[in-house]
Amino acid sequence: MNLLRVIGVKLESRPEDGEAPDATFRMSGRTIGVEVTMCQSGMTVAGLPKRAIEAEWEEFEEASYVFQREHTELTSVYILFRFKGAVPPGRERDTFFSEVLEFVRSTGHRVGNEYADFWRGEITSPLMNKYLKDIVVRRCERGEWDSNMTAGFIVAPAETISRIVAEKSAKHYRPTDELWLVIERSHRPSEMLLATNGASELNASPGLQESLAASLFSTVYAFTAMGLLQWHRSNGKWVRTAHGL
Numbered sequence: 001m002n003l004l005r006v007i008g009v010k011l012e013s014r015p016e017d018g019e020a021p022d023a024t025f026r027m028s029g030r031t032i033g034v035e036v037t038m039c040q041s042g043m044t045v046a047g048l049p050k051r052a053i054e055a056e057w058e059e060f061e062e063a064s065y066v067f068q069r070e071h072t073e074l075t076s077v078y079i080l081f082r083f084k085g086a087v088p089p090g091r092e093r094d095t096f097f098s099e100v101l102e103f104v105r106s107t108g109h110r111v112g113n114e115y116a117d118f119w120r121g122e123i124t125s126p127l128m129n130k131y132l133k134d135i136v137v138r139r140c141e142r143g144e145w146d147s148n149m150t151a152g153f154i155v156a157p158a159e160t161i162s163r164i165v166a167e168k169s170a171k172h173y174r175p176t177d178e179l180w181l182v183i184e185r186s187h188r189p190s191e192m193l194l195a196t197n198g199a200s201e202l203n204a205s206p207g208l209q210e211s212l213a214a215s216l217f218s219t220v221y222a223f224t225a226m227g228l229l230q231w232h233r234s235n236g237k238w239v240r241t242a243h244g245l
């Protein structure tokens with residue numbers, strides 16, 4: 001369990017996996033239950049869940065590696081795709097990739113070491129026109145495809161944590177001496193928390209404090225972009241327990 005490694009807990013026995021909570025372990029003669037969840041910001045893009053769009057981009061990107069290896073003229077071209085919303089689904093990817101290849105060939109005389117931005121009026125192929133707002137291209141030593149799907153705002157954490165705490169408190173859990181909630185995060189903007197002012201930002205949110213006080217949890221851990229934050233019922237305060245995770 002990532003949390004136990006980070007906080008250096010000494011266990012009396014190995015954690016036991018289960019359901020509601022996800023794991024239990026013995027510590028200082030007490031049984032601790034741990035419920036683990038991934039942060040879900042609930043962000044949307046063009047009416048679609050941001051998380052789903054990020055997942056589609058990751059599949060698109062993986063497939064693009066094969067196409068780039070098969071067409072060596074792309075190995076020295078950086079491309080930034082700015083999608084309108086969703087990326088092309090699997091059934092359209094091969095055609096989309098072929099359109100990109102032809103676009104790079106036809107505009108090669110305009111592309112150098114500086115970024116060249118091509119807007120919708122210059123994108124005439126069917127699928128590129130359908131999915132892209134614009135495309136940025138430049139020459140470089142090592143080709144790469146990037147997109148606006150890998151960027152985006154990271155939500156302020158208080159409201160998201162409050163929602164997660166309320167949702168998880170509605171579950172029925174096995175009896176334990178203590179119940180912890182661990183909110184994990186990933187590299188995706190939709191699954192990340194950014195507490196710019198650290199623990200003080202969470203302590204300043206009355207709504208979050210109310211949710212925590214009414215919850216089933218004695219301790220809540222939140223992995224954020226700035227480090228690991230911990231709330232404990234004994235003092236009702238958030239503190240930073242680890243940096244730069």
